[in-house]
Amino acid sequence: MRLLSVIVPCYNEEENIADFYNEVLKNEAYFKGHDVDFEFIYVNDGSKDKTVEKVKELAAKDERVHLINFSRNFGKEPAMYAGLEKSKGDYVAIMDCDLQDPPALLPQMYEAIVNEGYDSVATRRVDRKGEPPIRSFFARMFYRLINKVSKTEIVDGARDYRLMTRQFVNAILSMKEYNRFSKGIFGWVGFKNKWIEFENIERMKGETKWSFWKLFVYALDGIVAFSTVPLAFASLIGVLFCVLAFFFIIFTIVRKSLYGDPTSGWPSLVCIILLVSGVQLFCIGIVGQYLSKTYLEVKKRPLYIVKEEI
Structure with a gap:
């Protein structure tokens, strides 16, 4: 049976x-x-x-x-x-x-x-x-x-x-x-x-x-457990913000050279810093999730x- x-x-x-x-x-x-x-x-x-x-x-x-x-x-x-x-x-x-x-x-x-x-x-x-x-x-x-x-x-x-x-x-x-x-x-x-x-x-x-x-x-x-795409997503966001930062630096230098505009606007600067910091913490959190799972696995409990x- x-x-x-x-x-x-x-x-x-x-x-x-x-x-x-x-x-x-x-x-x-x-x-x-x-x-x-x-x-x-x-x-x-x-x-x-x-x-x-x-x-x-x-x-x-x-x-x-x-x-x-x-x-x-x-x-x-x-x-x-x-x-x-x-x-x-x-x-x-x-x-x-x-x-x-x-x-x-x-x-x-x-x-x-x-x-x-x-x-x-x-x-x-x-x-x-x-x-x-x-x-x-x-x-x-x-x-x-x-x-x-x-x-x-x-x-x-x-x-x-x-x-x-x-x-x-x-x-x-x-x-x-x-x-x-x-x-x-x-x-x-x-x-x-x-x-x-x-x-x-x-x-x-x-x-x-x-x-x-x-x-x-x-x-x-x-x-x-079944995807590493979030890690790739975090990396992509990092690259994107680096590219944006590079273009903004070029834009600021060109504007100062051609028009003599002062680089003012601390409120907008604070907002940008907060945004970028938030994105960084978000990406670190994604990496942290994978690291925590790895930590639990290697302990072999x-x-x-x-x-x-x-």
Whole structure:
């Protein structure tokens, strides 16, 4: 019998643990008919509620339920990586616990891998119903921007919800970088991929853990991880301002020589200094982002620390 590993990153999801488990098991008859069994890998990312207790209750009833309990909150990316490392399945699915990733799609995704020869079947939302308009706007702008500056295709509305073959999972695990952006990593490794679209589903219970600021930082990580264009942009701005400064110097010298105009105008000079200083700090900030990521990589700290494993 083949095995399907379902990886479930969790952070303060006590209300959704059992509901998610029950929804996935609605597909059990289909997978049993195809000689496939489940294993559930719940990865608790430092939850402050009763998430761990709820998972342990499930594990006591079903030996297919496993728990990886982090020592603190490390983030969703390390949680997904930990689940991939611990998974033993011939096929591996990553799903959110809040049921925004519909488990009913699993049979269709499995069919695409087994019968159509795909290595990975991913999902994307075709709308952003229920999201604040300003958040949806910036999300769309992010996908447009990153696809212009990066050679790795990152699909608008892409979810982390996908079903993968073991070969695909092993390719992901071979990328041991500390600063992880899985949406880019999934695209970078290649293989044959299929996209399934669905309408946005609002979370069943609880509140989202992704604030606007967290999403902004995550987007910034994605751009830095999969493009060096910002560094080239900073260099281009530096060259541009050098050229402008050279022409202004020539202009000032010529005007003084021909017309004897005094080089006055300290308010405009102050404005120019402030503008150039701001641009310099902006470019230094871009370089600083890449330097900080390099700093974190070379320290070789573990992605996560496990406190308890069941």
